[in-house]
Structures are given as C-alpha cells and as structure tokens.
Amino acid sequence: MVLEYASADHATPPDHAAQRAVDRALSELRRGEAVVITTEAGTALLAFAAEAVTTQALNHLAQLAGTAPSLVLTGQRAAALGLDVPLDRPVRVSPPAGLTADLVRDLSDPTRPPRTAKPTGAVSLEGGAEGAATILAKIARLLPAAIVADLPAGRGGMVDAAGFARRHDLLLVRAADIVDYRRRSARSLARVAEAAVPLEDAERTRIVAFRPTDGGPEHLAIVIGDPTPGQPVLARLHSECFTGDLLGSLRCDCGPQLRGAIREIAQAGQGIVLYLAQEGRGIGLMNKLRAYRLQDGGLDTVDANTVLGFDADERVYLPASTMLRQLGFTQVRLMTNNPDKMAQLAASGVEVVERVPHIFPANGHNEAYLRTKAEKSGHLF
C-alpha cells in the first residue's frame, strides 16, 4: 500500500500559537526557568518546576514577583503527605516561615530519604493556574510539583502579565492552552516518514512514523502485512517501556507483550502495532525509575505513581486513534487486557469490535505487578 503524506497545510492546526507557547514553556521548565501562567479570570502566576529548586531560585522568584513563593502539589501528592484533600484538585502550600529548598524537595520528592516534613501553614485548594503548573511539569516529564508566586495587581486592580513577562524576558502561557496541549498535539499528528523494516518475527513489516506539528512526542505505527483499510484490523496499542522492550526487564510484562504481538499479528497475516511514546504509563522514564524505587520500598505499582503525585495511569490514547484513522482504520480487534484502552479508543471514535486477550506467563519477578494490575486497575487476566 502506498501511503500519502499529509501536506504541510493540512498538518498546521489553527491553534499553532497556543501549542508553540506551551512547547516553549516546557523547555523553560526543564531548564529550571520560570514562566508566567495566566488565567481567563485575569490572574497570573510565576511558576517553575519544584524539581529545579535551589535557594537562589526561590529568592529570585520572590524578588521578581514581589510576593512569597508557595509550593503547588497535586491532590494525589498532598493526600500521600497526609492532607485530607480531594485527589483531583491542586493544593497550594504556603508555610508561615516561607519555603526552603530542602522543604520543597522533601514535600515534592518521596524518593528522598524520609524526613518528618509535613505541609504547614496555609494550605488551599486551587484551580486554574496552579493546576496548569502541575500539568506543565507532568508534560515536561518532571515531578508534578511547582513553585509559584502570584503576580500582584497593578493600578486599577489589573495584573499586567504580558507587560511583566516582556520586562523580565519571561515566556507567557495561558493555563487553558496547557490543559488543551495534549489533545491538540494528538490532533496535529501527521505522517512524516515510512520505510520497510523486516523484523525477525514479521518480515513483511513497515514502520510509519508520525509527528505532531508542535514538536511533541513522535509515535510509530508498525504495520505488518497488508491490512485492508476500512476493515477491522488486528491491533495492539503498546506504550513505550524502555526497560522492558529494549533491555528485557523482568519487572513488567512489556517485552513479551511487544514481541508476542508482533509474532501473533504476523501469524494472523496482517495487523498493526502502535508504539506509543508514553513511557511509564505516561509519567516518563525518570519518574518510572522513581516509582520502581518506591516499589522496592514496599509500594505497589499504582500507589507508587500516586505517592509521586501522578494518577495511577496518565496515558491518553487520542494519538492512537488519530494514527489509526490516518492509516484508514476505524475498527479494531484490540489485543489487550486493559479496559481503559478499550474505553478511551471507543470514546475517540475507534470501535473496538473484539477484545483479543494478550496474556503472558509471569516470570518470577513480576507476579505482584500483574496482580496489582488485575486487582486495582481492572485488567482482565
């Protein structure tokens, strides 16, 4: 099958400027710089990633904004620290004596040696800009926590966020654009390259590579044989697992699932494996290694995620549905045990006409992991 490439025009979404602002903010955050986050309500925050905290950075933020910095945690992280708060709202912690770099590290990073740090002082439930700051940290694959300081209102009670950002050479990004970033990114995926790549277990294979126009994560379709567009296709949605897929880690079941899917599809004649760039159930490799560390301390795979401040599963399957559609498929026979994959695909307009179980034997190291997936995440083993 010869594939047509999307034209540049087709691939340019109307919200290009919004995506660009978020993408730039991501790299600022990863470099430890602050960005200005604005809300539709007219408020604005200066924010940088908790993971980049230093005494100097805290002082610099306070001096820039002219207000005391607070720490923003996700509801999940705050609950893990013993606060009685809803899990789905960000929490802002403002200790009366002010933040220190050590306190920020202790509150935001559970892999640090245990100390007795507890959030003290004003703890408030927040929304717009604070929530966006934690989402930005998540998309940047950092710990989901941010240090923030309010921009004070100027004359007339208005915050001149744009003027402030310009004066201090800071990037300005809208909270709503951060919230929409992943959805827009998935929508803007376009095919950029394709080549035959004969595999050990499936010789008639080609890889079709997709890239979003915002420079975000690239995803791959591994197309085996010649599936007929418009017909239900045997498909596996595989989330990246560096440790399992490449190194053969025994902590999970990803390696056998990936190779097994390729073998099974080759035996069936045709089908597609989507290789999705959402390592560690969407928290990234660094954070997955942190989660492993917590699991070595006794937590299960779900609790390790939430103690870090993430949801148990941060993955989205909108990119998968966009890729399937662009390849000509809207119906799948899905190789999975995970009901959330089926639900998310269905919600994004790809019909799951059949679930094909995709189970591999435990290996002596991953029994607890598989049990937790069944008991807590509803996997159908």
Ligand SMILES: Nc1nc2c(ncn2[C@@H]2O[C@H](COP(=O)(O)OP(=O)(O)OP(=O)(O)O)[C@@H](O)[C@H]2O)c(=O)[nH]1
């Ligand atoms: N955060 C975290 N991610 C993990 C852990 N173990 C494996 N993973 C990740 O879990 C994902 C597994 O992906 P899949 O095999 O596609 O999905 P699944 O949820 O197991 O569902 P099915 O295999 O389709 O039934 C990969 O992104 C792995 O990197 C863990 O302990 N913590």
Ligand SMILES: [Zn+2]
């Ligand atoms: Zn894995």
